[in-house]
Amino acid sequence: MKSSGWAYPTAVLSLYGFFANCTVAEPFLTPYLIGPHKNISEEVVTNYLFPIWTYSYLAILFPVFLLTDFLRYKPVIILQGLFLVINYVLLCFASGLPAMTFLQVNYAVVTSTEVAYFSYIYSVIPVEKYQRATGYLRSAMLAGYTFGASLGQALISLAGMDYFYINAITLGIMSVAFLVSFWLPMPQRSMLFKGKKAGTVGSQSQQEGPVGVDKGEAGSGTETMEYNGSSGWCSRENVTNAGHLLWKSFRESYSSRHLIYWSLWWALATVGYVQVFNYIQLMWDHIEPSATSSIYNGGVEAVCTLVGAAVTFTVGHIKVAWAVWGELALGLFSAVGACAVFLMAFTSSIWVCYAGYVIFKSSYMLLITITTFQIASKLSMECYALTFGINTFVALSLQTIMTVIVVDEAALGLDVVTQFIIYGSYYGIISVLFLIRGTYIACIYHCYPEQTEGKESECESPPHLLVWR
Numbered sequence: 001m002k003s004s005g006w007a008y009p010t011a012v013l014s015l016y017g018f019f020a021n022c023t024v025a026e027p028f029l030t031p032y033l034i035g036p037h038k039n040i041s042e043e044v045v046t047n048y049l050f051p052i053w054t055y056s057y058l059a060i061l062f063p064v065f066l067l068t069d070f071l072r073y074k075p076v077i078i079l080q081g082l083f084l085v086i087n088y089v090l091l092c093f094a095s096g097l098p099a100m101t102f103l104q105v106n107y108a109v110v111t112s113t114e115v116a117y118f119s120y121i122y123s124v125i126p127v128e129k130y131q132r133a134t135g136y137l138r139s140a141m142l143a144g145y146t147f148g149a150s151l152g153q154a155l156i157s158l159a160g161m162d163y164f165y166i167n168a169i170t171l172g173i174m175s176v177a178f179l180v181s182f183w184l185p186m187p188q189r190s191m192l193f194k195g196k197k198a199g200t201v202g203s204q205s206q207q208e209g210p211v212g213v214d215k216g217e218a219g220s221g222t223e224t225m226e227y228n229g230s231s232g233w234c235s236r237e238n239v240t241n242a243g244h245l246l247w248k249s250f251r252e253s254y255s256s257r258h259l260i261y262w263s264l265w266w267a268l269a270t271v272g273y274v275q276v277f278n279y280i281q282l283m284w285d286h287i288e289p290s291a292t293s294s295i296y297n298g299g300v301e302a303v304c305t306l307v308g309a310a311v312t313f314t315v316g317h318i319k320v321a322w323a324v325w326g327e328l329a330l331g332l333f334s335a336v337g338a339c340a341v342f343l344m345a346f347t348s349s350i351w352v353c354y355a356g357y358v359i360f361k362s363s364y365m366l367l368i369t370i371t372t373f374q375i376a377s378k379l380s381m382e383c384y385a386l387t388f389g390i391n392t393f394v395a396l397s398l399q400t401i402m403t404v405i406v407v408d409e410a411a412l413g414l415d416v417v418t419q420f421i422i423y424g425s426y427y428g429i430i431s432v433l434f435l436i437r438g439t440y441i442a443c444i445y446h447c448y449p450e451q452t453e454g455k456e457s458e459c460e461s462p463p464h465l466l467v468w469r
Contacts, residue, residue: 153298328438
């Protein structure tokens with residue numbers, strides 16, 4: 001397999017994605033923290049430790065976003081692999097509240113560098129391979145996460161393995177991911193920080209073939225102008241050009257009211273999803289304490305991933321004018337999500353809570369896939385990357401506000417059940433807003449179909465490749 005083609009970097013990055021997402025111990029993090037190994041109280045984990053991750057993530061997200069592009073992706077992927085290793089070294093061998101506090105900051109670096117995963121591959125392969133590569137990378141992530149969660153559940157339920165050894169196994173897997181990251185070829189361009197000549201040749205090179213690794217004489221000549229030209233990689237002119245490109249991409253990304261509404265749902269829904277995802281293990285432990293009961297967290301996470309992938313794959317083959325009916329679907333499935341969260345909050349059965357979580361996560365994976373495609377299909381790759389970054393930053397800012405008010409011990413410091421009631425109400429509000437908007441769009445389409453004929457042909461179904469974990 002030649003490193004100059006598109007297959008080699010795609011295969012290596014898929015391998016990295018599999019191992020980096022094979023987090024065997026992740027579904028059992030909360031029982032590990034509140035159990036005898038770390039001996040931290042549930043209240044401290046809920047109202048002190050987990051909020052630190054949110055605050056740290058917000059603080060470093062935007063700088064890491066720019067640094068990722070500036071360093072051309074590979075160094076940031078290596079950095080992510082290193083911090084994943086550090087994460088599980090801390091979980092295995094560190095003890096005490098200060099060490100676990102640092103763990104949350106460390107994991108914030110890991111999550112903030114996730115943007116490099118897909119950005120990297122888009123910088124080293126030709127445009128016509130984007131969809132296939134995206135499918136392979138997303139499949140690798142899903143396979144890794146499903147395998148890791150299933151393995152963790154099997155080791156605990158069947159082998160009776162201690163949580164410490166589950167974390168030790170995960171440390172070994174993360175070490176493999178870290179080593180694999182060094183095999184990635186170094187990209188020869190970035191999307192924002194381009195040299196003096198790059199602005200004139202960038203779009204052309206993207207159309208003609210692979211734009212990343214040792215393309216041959218023509219490609220290497222272009223890259224020499226891009227990085228060794230008179231403008232300089234870190235020059236004031238280069239930074240100014242990056243700023244202009246950011247502003248131009250921002251205006252293009254949010255010039256459409258349609259895109260603004262989809263981005264709004266993305267940001268709002270992601271807030272609720274991340275909050276539920278972060279605190280669901282505490283909810284499970286509240287209903288059925290892990291110290292005295294058998295837990296099936298890993299199995300539930302594996303089922304969630306498989307069901308979500310199946311639902312998303314199925315909807316990818318359904319012919320729907322998402323530009324017309326999409327916002328109504330956002331409202332309807334957000335209502336399903338709200339009901340699922342309320343179900344988790346009020347039930348006393350762990351199996352009902354598990355089922356509610358599967359429904360909630362599957363509906364989110366379905367909707368975020370549709371939303372991603374609706375946004376990406378109308379933007380250039382540079383604009384999509386910026387939109388992804390901005391939407392994530394907005395979501396994280398709102399999540400920080402919610403965490404400060406609802407979770408943080410310095411404010412309300414609510415228990416996990418009350419939190420889930422608030423998250424369900426939050427999703428209910430999102431549902432009402434988009435049901436109103438979606439009904440309005442559907443009525444306009446019914447009354448004036450000629451005004452929306454163009455929308456119907458824009459894209460009838462989202463690709464099944466864009467499946468979210």
